[in-house]
Structures are given as structure tokens and as C-alpha cells.
Amino acid sequence: FRKYKVRYFFYIGGNDSMDTANRIYEASINAKYDLGVIGIPKTVDNDLLFTDHCPGFGSAAKYIATSVLEAGYHARGLYEFERVTILETVGRNTGWLAGASALARRSSVDPPHLIYFPEVPFSLDQFKEDVKRVCNEIGGAFIVVGEGIRDERGELFSLKNGSSPIDSFGHVFLGRAGDFLRRFIIQEMGLVAQNIKLDICQQSAAHLISGVDIKEAQMVGEDAVKYAVNGKSGVMITLIREEGSSYRCKTSTVELSKVANRERKVPRPWINEEGNFVRKEFIQYAYPLIQEEVKVPTREGLPLYVKLHNYRVKEK
């Protein structure tokens, strides 16, 4: 930083990124180097503390809800022979995106019929009962499950698949819970089941971006610069939902040390007692975030996204 006379450092990301930003802030204090360090929240996982929500979440939620709505129409036509569809959402130890799929449900027969959260211990016995009941009621079941669901002993279902999802650095790779449940349904319930694994499409499907999300992302970025120029450092920008009947957010800040490496879970009262669907509080929270459509520029039938040229800064 000193070498290139860098005076402001903006770091965009989730928990790990806020931890990195915080370390850089602490290092700048220790080195007595005047650096403006600002964390900018951006994660589809939506799991940063002290902010109402994270830019990126609304668009991913819109993509998930749209996919569940559409795949649900298709699945319904297959109930006679292909009973169960499982869609797995990202979000690590939190079920924000899984819960957002509930926005697709416009009537009692609409998908999703069951949603499972990493926040609630997952019981295979209860799951079996739930699926049986829904199949009896409406002929089939469309299930959304957060990748980070754990059993009563805290073991990840992602790890129950035989092949090791751990890389050479020791990171656990999630994203196998849906596949585990698909097998369980086939083997233990004798039903035909398929699973959808959108994986990184959830982070990247910008063709379905939410208008509210993109406006807030811009506001958060602009305000980050304003806070920095006004001398703030060691903070993350937050979104604060204003009181009132119509949805509106403003920005504020929180110390990076308070956010780093911590997770905001879906509040238990926002999930129903059985732990298999959201309550209306969740819908009220997520609904405004997926609103408004954005026309993405296209070229030759496909979206056209900006590619940044990386210019090398000269030493000063």
C-alpha cells in the first residue's frame, strides 16, 4: 500500500472477506499507516451480521424462486411416475436461499411443498413422514433443501455420500445433501426422485437480477466511497430497513471486528414449528428484495457482461 500510495481499500465479499478486511485494518493501525478500510457486503448466502440483507441475495433469491416456480410446473406433469424433486440451495450453514424459494408458492398445490434449513436439526424419520404426507395430498413433492443441513448430532448430510468432498487444503465442499436425500427416497421409500443442483448458477445467474438488488448494490458501493472519504475505516457498510409500509433501505456502518467470521442464521421463529417451511415473517422479509426486473443487454442471443481491463498501477 505504502509503495503504491494506496490510501483506500475496499473489500467486497462475505464473512471470510470481512475477516481479511479486518486484518488489513488492524495491520494498518499497527503500522501507523493511514488507510481507509471499508468492507462491502456481497454474498448470496446472506449470512452477514448487522445488515438487513446482503447485496446479491435478492437476485439469487429471485433466480431460485423463478427456477422452483418453473421446475414445479414441469414436475407436476410427472407426478404419475416421477414423484419427488429435490432442489438444493447454497448458503453454507444458513437457509436464507432455501427459504426464499417459498416466494414461488402462490397456492397450496404450488411448489415448494417442503423446505429444510441448516438452522434446524434434520431428521430422516420426520423427512420420510413429511414426503409421504405431501405425496398423498397432492400426488408428488417438490422439496428445497439447504446444502448445510445437519442431523441431530451435527453431522452434515453432504458428508454422507461416500466420496470425499474435502480438498487438499482441508476445506469441506458442500453441495451433496440433495443427492443424499434423492438416494434415501429411492432406496427407503421406493419412490422415483430426481435432484436439481444449480450450484454456482445461484451466484452467477445475472440474467435474472432483481432491480431492487442492483440499485442497492450501487448505493452500497457509492456510500462506501463517501464513508471512506469522510474518514471512516475498519467498518463494513450495512443496509438498514426503514420503518413504514413501503420497503426502503438506507446505509450505515458497523465495525468489521463485529462481523468478521460470524454468521447470521435465519431466526428460528421465521421457520415453522415442524422445521419444514417458512412462516410469514420470512416472506415479508424476502418479498421486497426480489422485486423489479432488469433488462440485461444481450449480444447474439446471450447476455453481454462487462469485462474489466486490469491496468497495472505504477509505483509512485
Place this chain on the structure above:
Amino acid sequence: FRKYKVRYFFYIGGNDSMDTANRIYEASINAKYDLGVIGIPKTVDNDLLFTDHCPGFGSAAKYIATSVLEAGYHARGLYEFERVTILETVGRNTGWLAGASALARRSSVDPPHLIYFPEVPFSLDQFKEDVKRVCNEIGGAFIVVGEGIRDERGELFSLKNGSSPIDSFGHVFLGRAGDFLRRFIIQEMGLVAQNIKLDICQQSAAHLISGVDIKEAQMVGEDAVKYAVNGKSGVMITLIREEGSSYRCKTSTVELSKVANRERKVPRPWINEEGNFVRKEFIQYAYPLIQEEVKVPTREGLPLYVKLHNYRVKEK
């Protein structure tokens, strides 16, 4: 049909549906009942004979190409620790949708880097070499694979996964090839790999419909009625691509008996010699079919699709 005085029967679908339509046509001949039986092609698999392509394919191709383009941007940011992404397409024994992902590739570093077709015997040794080479060249690999790939002995990779994908009716359920290859890369190559399984989203993602596709779908439906009213029966509507520099299709018909239960594969010369990417002939074929965007009506941030009321016809 006699009881309700039904004189025309339109059946929309793929190979199995054309077989059903053909049986009904033959039954009407045998019963000396004057019935207009028209098959209307509609399958994202794009595997019906005698038609240039099938309505539905262009929109699914647009969805696949868009998803690969977007997920490819995301994957590129992860090459340092998460090397390989595998996306599996539907299409049974044909690789039309897998090939269509090539439309996303705008430069040599863009995804997809490798495409594998059910039309070409799949060799794990060759695959390993391909992945190694691409990872060396550009840091990671984005691979698209048709669900129906088979080894040199004709065995489906979808069946090499341990759990039985066969239902109580004896149908083979595909859709596990990508997962098999993910495990292979982790276990045999020591690389971190993730797989995307869009599954039925490929058949249902109407928010990314192709304008060309929807116009042709309408034309095929309208012309089906015209052919029927003019006394045609026992035929499927086909799309015929006209000669000339600009893309244009007209409709024609072919006997249902010629289409029923047969598959149109991707021509081998449209796939490169190594069997791991398309040639320009494929691009020229698929390119016009994904063009033009359609604004889907929305309600409360999500697409709004028509729900048909099913009225019961009165006996006459």
C-alpha cells in the same frame, strides 16, 4: 373419440409421443373412424427425425448457453482452488443441448472448454488427458457433458454410480453422468471439482425463452390445424430450413410411422475428431435458434404463466 365426436387429435411431444400418435392413427384406420391425427414436435432433446429442429430446443439451448456463460465467469474466479466444473445436459442418447453450450464461447478462454456427446464413445483415459491439458492451458476447466454418454462397450456412465436409477417400471433414469465424472476427477486426478445439474430446469426455464423458438412454436401449432382441416392425418409437422443467407423456416409434414420411436443424433462430422467439442457446422445450425429475447410477463417479481382451466367436454 366417437362418443364425444372428436374429429381431430393433436399430440405434442417427442419420440414416444409420436409413437402414441401413430398408434392412434392406425387404430382410427382400423376402426374406419375419420380422425385427423397430427403430431406436433416439441422436445428440448431435439431428437426427432425429418425436422430441422424441434420447438423447445432453441429456448433450452439459450438457457444452457446463458447458464454456461454466467457460471463460467464465476468458475474462472475460483480456478486457484476449485479447478473443474461439470455441467450435465439432458437429451438422452443425443448431445444437441450439450453441443449448444458452445454458443457461450466467445474467446478461447471462455467456457465451455470441453463438450462430450452420447454420439461418441467416451473414454476416461482421453477425458483425463483432455482435462489435464485444459487445466494447464487456462488454469481450470468448464466441461459440458450429455447425460447419455456411454463407454466403448456401450455402458451408460449414469449407471456407474452405485445407487439404482431404475424405477419400478424398468425405466432407466439418466442424469448421473456428471456426478460420476466429478468423483473421477476428485479421486483419480486429485483436483477439486463441482457439478451443476440443471435437470428439469432445462425443460421449464421459460423466462429465457428464445424469440425465434416461440414464433416457430406458434407457427407449427397454427399450421398443424391448417393441415388437419385440409384432411391430413397420420403425419407430424416438420420445420424445413430454407436456403439463403438469412435464417428462415417453413413447415411441412412427414408420416408419423417414419418418426415414431427413432432418434436423430448429432451428425458425427459436426463434432470434432477428438470428440470433445463441436465444429462450426454445429454452431451455424444452432446459432439462429437461440436469437431474440422475449419479455415474459411478471407478477410480484416472478414470471406469470398461463394456467389452463380444464373444462370437461359434454357427451354428444
